[in-house]
Amino acid sequence: MTDPSDAQLHDHAPHDAMDASTSLDEDNRLLPGFVSQVCDALDEGDDEAVYDLVEPLHPADIADLFELVEREYRGPLARAITDLLGADVLTELNDYVRDDVIDALPAAQVAELAGQLETDDAVAIIEEMEEADQRAVLAELEPADRAAIVDALSFPEESAGRLMQRDLVAVPEHMNVGQLIDYLREHADLTTEFWEIFIVDPQHRPVGTCQLSWILRTPRHIALADVMKRDQTLIPTDMDQEEVALRFQKYALISAAVIDGAGRLVGQITVDDIIHIVQEEAGEDILRMSGAGDGDINEPIRQSYSSRVRWLIANLGTALVASSIIALFGGAIEQLVALAVLMPIVASVGGNAGTQTMAVAVRALAMNQLTQSNTRRIIARELRIAVLNGATVAVLTGAGTALVFADAMLGGVIALAILVNIIIAGMAGVIVPVTLDRLEQDPAVASSVFVTMITDSMGFLAFLGLAVASGLASF
Template sequence: MTVEDRDLTLLDDAAHAAELPRESDSLDEENTLKKDFVRRVQDALAEDDQETVYALVEPLHPADIADLFELIEVEERPVLAKAINDLMGSEVFAELNDHVRELLVESLPAEAIADIAEQLDTDDAVAMLEDLDERDQQAVLAEMEPEDRAAIESALSYPEESAGRLMSRDFVAVPEHMTVGDLIDFLRDSHELANEFWEVFIVDARHHPVGTCALSWILRTPRAIRLTDVMQRDQTLIPVSMDQEEVALRFQKYALISAAVVDESGRLVGQITVDDVVHIIQEEAGEDVLLLSGAGDGDVNEPIRDSYVSRVRWLVANLLTALLGATIISSFSGAIEKLVALAALSPMVASIGGNAGTQTMAVAVRALATNQLTRANTRRILWRELRVAMLNGGTVATLIGLATALVFASPLLGAVIGAAVLTNIVTAGLAGVLVPVTLDRMGQDPAVASSVFVTMITDSMGFFAFLGLAVASGLVG
């Protein structure tokens, strides 16, 4: 090859490379995919230009490929998956949104799903397979290696959102008779150990965990020292049936990096690591907020029908509870006809009470979720929120009372609405704590239905207190 030919080749390569997107060409300063990049991918998909699609997507990180699936239209997602088939590895599937992954899995043959599942950690593989119907699930499991199939079937036997579903079966456990030197040699010579681990579990003859050794201790301890002399005996053990939210609280409370998971007999069956818990904390925090609002999963990738079903039932429930407020108003129709100001001011009383109730309810639900509110301190928390409600009620009642007295030139009307607002905010403070606590005591998720009951109580009390005080005070004859 001549110098000129080589230079031409280099120029051609440079020009070709310039046509391909570098990561900086596809991501903006906030590290999200640029709109024009997504549009170029969609245009190539529309033209069935798979080569261009592949060239555009290939430089992306697996997490950015997963984001791309969320940014394009639903009908384009299977087409994109087909165009970048060999890029659709376990790293991408582990990052996919649940609804997007479910759609893609349904479009893949059982052999392809099995290949991907075998590359994933057990918990990620379970998350991919658990939403399949029984027939498809069994078809995928039949294509897997016996060892991987057994691990996933075991995980699927545990309840959803339990430690058994969450745990990884890739961990390092050694017998207690070993020395540090024995352990180091074992770690170096074994080729089938977990790829990533931070501590080694020490087990007895029954495979019960008796202690842990952090890798830092192992590396800094003389070889002749027995593991039982250097291991930490106090450890936090996670039962397989423990709810994942409680698991996250354990990690947060005890500052854990990893923890052993034990079955009903106390045998070590898996481990949970902090990266799994971070995901849980994020998931549970968002879940409680969405449940309080009745918004279902709150996922923009959720099918429209599922979003409709999850949201409309709470709107219907609100409609039914609103009938109570309407009934109270209608019973005071005579008073409202004599003083139109009552009709104008009634919604303000109910609205202020509703907002106060929502504030207290959010605090109570969060406190229940994080174990800050327990049976041991319920009375103290209730008294605390009652005092906050009285202070808030006194402040708002004074402001609205003075404003009403000035605007309507009626000190009595100002006093009535002030008293009604104070009553409703105090009621809201009590309801905001008592409703979630009562639901929790009944074994129900307090985030699910609290808002419906609190809203019903504050609306009804707001209308009743204001209109009732107006009649009782002689404001209307």
């Protein structure tokens, strides 16, 4: 398979003056008027006008156009621009938008586009299709491309096997530099984009790597075994893509060999793929913490509703715990209205403190910075921070309450309640994600529900309980 050059994919080269003034604003975004022109031409069924409007656009801008128009226009737009819809446009599309575009194209055209992509990009397109559509597209592919994609689909989703590229350069260790250079020049079918050359033994197991810069600066007679780097990071095909990204970050890798269960070289992963994974995983964790599902503005409404409403219902259930605690102190609240006024402050401050700690803990877990080796130290660290934060906010809130309500006892009660709640929030913010992680549950998904329940419940219990204990009110 071949892949469009990075320059073609990502270089937003400036258009000529006329094109920029009619289609793009000063920030290189498509103008609303231009998008409306395209939609009007589609409404009129004037495919020629649509083609003429879209033709001057960069592939990345064509992808933006697909994402800006309403869903019902995407199919007609794809059919109208024909050859302008290339593999370089597909790779720029949002996943949901790409599905809409692919659904509108015949299997033969999808197969042609997939054949222009690297295996990992082609798999990303085909894996989301219905089984019948998959079979139709695979049947149209060249045998070599079809075999590579079918093999990739056999690996688990979000694994190194799905992510890896099959196109690489691997040579035996008995070669010298001159033989390698001649081999690269004589074989036109080799991949044209690579940074490292993999050295393999007779069983095709990687034994080292050579950077291109080393090859270019080394005399021809020197054996590869004398210049290759034997220490390398090997990626198993079943490794989760998030762990792969951590390996690249930790060891500052540009590319890495992917091996099968027998240790044989079967592919490579390059840093450009990892950048995408890092962005995807980071955004995914943030959205999961909020219960917003994929959080994609192109996600179908039904899916967005389904992913969000279940967490809102879960939050409703946990909120009932806090409400039941308030109900226990209903008599005290009736006697002293100030308690009702001040309760939200205690819960809000505790909730924010818990969210801060939880975000730090979830990120540390995702980055492998928080492990069993340092869990106690991190908990102790967050406890000290919680005590400092709690003392600061407690003093300010207590003093302000005492002045506003002319009641020093009430000021002391809320100050102590806030101190207690922030300490509890700090502990919950780190212990809950760690516990979920130890139970092999995603801490980004469920942590917020439990942390919110703990901070609200404990905040109300501490404040109202202290108010009763101090004699400010009674049950």
